[in-house]
Amino acid sequence: MTPTTPINRPLGDGLVLRSLRDSDDAERVATFNGQIFGPKVAEMSRSLMHHHPATRPEHWLYVEDESRAQIVSSLALIPWQWRYEDVTLKSGEMAIVATDEAYRNRGLIRALAVRHQELLCVGEFDLSHIQGIPYFYRQFGYEYAMPLEPGWHLELRQLPDAPADSAASYHFRPATCDDLPLLMRLYEEAGQSLHIRTVRPAGAWQYLFEHSEGTETQGEFWLLLDAQEQVAGYWRVAHFGFGTGLIVSETSRLSGPAAEALLHWLKAAALERNKPYIRFNLPLTNDLLRVAQGWGAHDSGTYAWQMQLVDVPRLLSRLAPVFERRIAASSLAGLTQRVVISLYRTAYELDIACGRVTAVNALNRCDQADLHLPPLLLAPLLLGYRSRAELNSMYPDVRVRGQSQVLVDVLFPRLESFIYSIY
Ligand SMILES: CC(C)(COP(=O)(O)OP(=O)(O)OC[C@H]1O[C@@H](n2cnc3c(N)ncnc32)[C@H](O)[C@@H]1OP(=O)(O)O)[C@@H](O)C(=O)NCCC(=O)NCCS
CATH class of the missing domain: 3.40.630.30 (Gcn5-related N-acetyltransferase (GNAT))
Incomplete structure (x- = not known):
């Protein structure tokens, strides 16, 4: 230490x-x-x-x-x-x-x-x-602002037995530290389907392999190999977590046949480990979850990360390239406008010139704003957990100036986010 x-x-x-x-x-x-x-x-x-x-x-x-x-x-x-x-x-x-x-x-x-x-x-x-x-x-x-611990359940009876010839197509082995470079590459690839995701540096991978045993976050990484011994993907089974099912807590991108093969492995593992169902703690964009949904996996509810924005102007400045890209891809390309976001007791302005964010400033209370939000609601909006329309339907004090509604929706779309753990 x-x-x-x-x-x-x-x-x-x-x-x-x-x-x-x-x-x-x-x-x-x-x-x-x-x-x-x-x-x-x-x-x-x-x-x-x-x-x-x-x-x-x-x-x-x-x-x-x-x-x-x-x-x-x-x-x-x-x-x-x-x-x-x-x-x-x-x-x-x-x-x-x-x-x-x-x-x-x-x-x-x-x-x-x-x-x-x-x-x-x-x-x-x-x-x-x-x-x-x-x-x-x-x-x-803090306010609820990102999905956490999805509980997609597949009962074992919902998945038919593996076809007789499937054993020849894929086989499986536990991953080891030697596989880390490959796992890191596959993790990066899978992350491309998410707008917000975890950066997991080599040290955190090492920790998961070498130091999570005996802890609350212990788990197993496995590799799926095709008939030519080529790695077709990886997955992680968490040893502990919500519910009594076998928990899949992470996977790489998987082809349809690879995902089907993995589901059969998971069913066999669940039977062997006395787990009554398979639980997918995975984002909606995940290939394995999508195939499991085809077999009838059902949503038993998702909790949420509670989030706090530490320094709003700094965060808005850091996200300027994202806002610029969103504007450029919209009907507002080339926009020049001062956008004021009021959190009622404080406010922030984004100066946008020819589609570029040229400054972000903190203001005092401001009654003339493009968007008014109760302070805690900026986190779910900015992190794409709830849209402006969803927030507005729940909170009458989420207010948008009429001519700014298109811009607010362009700046703050719904996003796919998922946070895989670093420990
Ligand atoms: C939840 C826990 C950490 C709160 O600790 P604590 O030292 O009592 O918290 P504080 O006294 O600082 O609480 C701050 C305020 O919240 C109130 N509060 C305490 N527990 C609360 C609860 N469960 N729900 C809502 N308010 C609570 C306190 O009365 C205090 O109010 P005040 O500032 O208006 O007087 C404690 O009850 C605990 O250890 N629980 C078991 C473990 C656990 O659940 N940990 C949280 C895991 S995420």
Whole structure:
């Protein structure tokens, strides 16, 4: 663990907010997380702190009751990189959030969230995401804004037995570290069907192979090979997750026959492992999911990532090339206009000249805007989770100036997004 300057912030009543100082602290935080969430999360905390290339000691925050020398609350910032079309963004996850039962409702997560926010600002993160319990994180500026944990289920009886000659067409083997360059290439290819996706650097792949065992995110990567021994794709089975089914948590692009062959492998694996159904935790654009839908896979519901936009003007500036491309591809090509987006208490303007975004500025409250949105709703609109029309149908205070509606819809279309994990 690389030494850094830890934070030490008294909160009153003998409580102090800290970040990791040493390996002893790391072990104490892991043990605390285990007490709240169980041993697999304790092991995941350990693994992340010691082995994940993205994590840093100052990002693991906790509150200690000094009178008892006990950790009583904790959370972590885990840095990710996302690709929004061709723009790389930094997103700081708020992860493993917990308070000891005896210390709840005293504002300890609120205090930790303040420090988390400072770290996001200092680290120039664009976004923050959390796979959180319902509602709670709205209090800290998060809103549901990207699909998470889709639950497409295929009952085993829905899939007929494999044709007798199919065994000769494809075979299967577990992937190893030696396959990483190939897996990385296939992962990149599959990501092309998504507008927003995770960047998974080599170090994160390495972590998944070498350090996720025994943790909440443990899984297996497999390869599918055709009769000529050519790799026809890969998939990952997650060992733990929602539901009792066999969970497919990732795949490469797959041809129709390869996907059919994989479904038969999954059915056999589910039977062998006593799993009553196959669950596809995959985006709607995924080839395997589409073939499974043909066999009757049904949607049992999708949760959502809760997202916060850390610095709106910076994010809008970073996304300028995306906006320019959207304008160029629309009936508004060559547009020159000042576009004002009001979040009621603050506002932002995009200066667009001949289809180029020439400036993004923060404004004070502004009554004359092209688009008015309650503040939390910019995240779902900007990340393409909900369209302007969908938001407007739910919230009368989503308002668009008549002549700006086409432009707003061009700038903020619905998007296909999916975030595969980096740990
Ligand atoms: C959810 C949890 C982390 C909250 O911790 P906490 O230290 O009690 O949170 P805080 O006191 O900082 O809460 C901030 C505010 O939200 C309120 N609050 C607490 N729990 C809440 C909940 N589950 N839903 C809505 N509001 C809640 C608090 O009363 C406080 O309100 P106030 O600022 O107006 O006084 C804690 O209950 C916990 O560890 N639960 C079990 C593990 C868990 O579910 N973790 C979250 C995983 S995503």
